[in-house]
Amino acid sequence: MKKDKIHIPTYVFLTVGLVLIALPMYLTVLNSFKETRQITGGFFELPDPFTLENFQRLLDDGVVQYFANSMTITIASIALIILIVPMAAYALARTMPRNRVFQGIYIMLIIGIFVPFQVIMIPITSMMSDLGLSSKLGLIILYLTYAVPQSLFLYAGYVKTVIPKELDEAAAIDGSGKFNTYFKIIFPMMKPMHATVLILNALWIWNDFLLPLLLLNRDESTWTLPLFQFNYQGQYFSDFGPSFASYVVGIVSILIVYLFFQRHIIDGMANGSVK
Amino acid sequence: MREKGFVNRYWPYLFILVPLLLQIVFFFIPLAQGVIYSFTDWTGLTSSYNFIGIDNYLAIFSDAKFLSSIGFTLLFTIGLVVGQIVLGIAIALLLNQKIKGVGLFRTAYFFPAVISTVTLGLIFKQFFNYGLAPLGEFLGIEWLSQSLIANEGTAFWGLLFVALWQGVAIPVVIFLANLQSIPNEIREAASIDGANRWQTFKSIELPFLSPAISIVLILAMKAGLTAFDLIYALTGGGPSGSTTSLGLLVYNYAFKNNQFGYASAIAIVLFIIIAIVSVIQINSSKKFEV
Incomplete structure (x- = not known):
């Protein structure tokens, strides 16, 4: 009987929280099917008339392009991160115990964790512009660069604690070269660790706003989804039905991914935060 | 075979080459430039600038915008830290109970963590303007009948609410993971000894949570001190600059006022603040380590 006692307040509290989380999402979807004048006049009402015009306008305004930009940038950045970072982490994990130079390099590569982005924001913006890299390619390079500190830290810790050195030695005796040992x-x-790094960086890059704002804002054809949503809301200042449709696209796409990979995503967030 | 010998000898250098070059070009060089610019009067529009010593740093401390911004940023950070820890632990305790449907609740409570912060800011802006304000008017609640973010007195709270709405999710994940790592035998021993709920929390759960608390503290502090996305989308720093975080102030001075030199100096001050709190935090958490 004692168990039942704590159930009811628990459910009450959890349900209040659930409503608080679900309500803004529900209202966003609801309002995306309304005409703008009903959004201002009847925010909580059911759509009357029900309209898909907001989504039609969103398509006409090129949402597919912005979605594709976000996809390209996220996938390319992640692929490069997984190709480049674990390799370096492996090399450092193996050489650091005996070599001071590599200890220094390791510190150089992870020190970025402690530096707020604002410190390099201004120089990097003008540098990328001078190099002609205020583009999707430039953005991908920066994501790769700024993913290094945390990802390298996670990978190096993993190699040190989970992958025994004897394995390398056995492979070497069998005549396997270093590249072969690493890749095979x-x-x-x-x-x-690939799963953790992939999830942490994919979420960060997909949702990031500041770097696209700094690098891509001038060229509309390169906008990412969050940058588009922001500029779209400014553009249709008084006619914001289509804006609601743009939020729905953002939320629904991430919700689908979340429901499919929930377990991995939550594990990734838990692992990634433990510095 | 000579190539193989070369690879086997120098492989670590090859493996670290790309990230090292990237960090030097796109992190260390801009970092050095940021420090240098902070001693200049560079506007960002021309290619030339003059070194003006520590004038920028002296100007910061008599700049009303900076002083108001640092006050807001500290309050916002404290709100974020306290809210994430207190609410995070409370929700994690609720979600750690073995009750029916808890999996569904967990799914819902973790979801805000994966949404784009800027999208969320835009959504809540509409919600405050066109949802809550008419509702407050309808219900005759005066402080609610105007958009929460349009009023200097309430904008802070509106902002903090949205920040916590999203920001509490990851702390919940972290706290829950720690609660689940408590061995069952310890809980059983406590209940045999007749410990009540509060005693169990204080003597068993809280010690297990303490490493997680210091992690959340660091994350929340960094998030608060460098906050940008949410504020840019939700309030734009207003009304009348009352919610301009240091992160946003640097952006405004650099890209709206074209004062690259001065903005760089503020960024360096922000860096120093974060460095100081990080060092204090790391030192004090060492004392409590289990």
Whole structure:
């Protein structure tokens, strides 16, 4: 009987929280099917008349292009991160215990964790502009660069604690070269860490706003989804039905991914935060 | 075979080459430039600038915008830290109970963490303007009948509410993971000894949570001190600059006022603040380490 006692207040509190989380999402979807004048006049009402015009306008205004930009940038950045970072982490994890130079390099590569982006924001913006890299390519390079500190830290810790050195030595005795050992043996063994790094960086890059704002704002054809949503709301200042449709696209796409990979995403967030 | 010998000898250098070059070009060089610019009067529009010593740093401390911004940023950060820890632990305790449907609740409570912060800011802006304000008018609640973010007195709270609406999700994940790592035997021993709910929390759960608390503290502090996306989308720093965070102030001075030199100096001050609180935090958390 004692167990039942705590159930009811628990459910009450949890349900209040659930409503608080669901309500803004529900209202966003609801309002995306309304005409603008009903959004201002009857925010909580059911759509009357029900309209798909907001979504039609969104398509006409090129939402597919912005969605594709976000996809390209996220996928390309992640692929490069997984290609470049674990390799370096493996090399550092193996050489650091005996070599001061590599200890120094390791610190150089992870020190970025402690530096707020605002410190480099101004120089990097003018540098990218001078290099002609205020583009999707430039953005991908920066995501790769700024993913290094945290991802490298996570990978290096994993190699040190999970992948024994004897494995490398056994492979070497069998005549396996370093590249071969890394790609055939070590890389596949890092699989759990690949999942964590992939999730943390994919979420960050997909949702990021400041870097696209700094690099891509001038060229509309390169906008990412969040940058488009922001500019779209400014553009249709008084006619914001289509804006609601743009939020729905953002939320629904991430919700689908979340429901499919929930377990991995939550594990990734938990692992990634433990510095 | 000579190539193989070369690779086997120098492989670590090859493996770290790309990230090292990237960090030097796109992190260390701009970092150095940021420090240098902070001693200049560079506007960002011309290619030339003059070194003006520490004038920018002296100007900061008599700049009303900076002083108001640092006050807001500290309050916002404190709100975020306290809210994330207190609400985070409370929700994690609720979600750690073995009750029916808890999986569904967890799914819902973690979801805000994956939404784009800027999208969320835009959504809540509409919600405050066209949803809550008419509702407050309808219900005759005066403080609600005007958009929460349009009023200097309430904008802070509106902003903090949205920040916590999203920001509490990851702390919940972290706290819950720690609560689940408490061995069952310890809980059983406590209940055999007749410990009540509060005693169990204080003597068993809280010690297990303490490493998580210091992680959340660092994350929340950094998020608060450098806040940009949400504020830019939700209030734009207003009304009349009352919610301009240091992160936003740097952006405004650099890209709206074209004062690259001065904005760089503020960024360096922000860096120093974060460095100081990080050092204090790391030192004090060492004392409590289990």
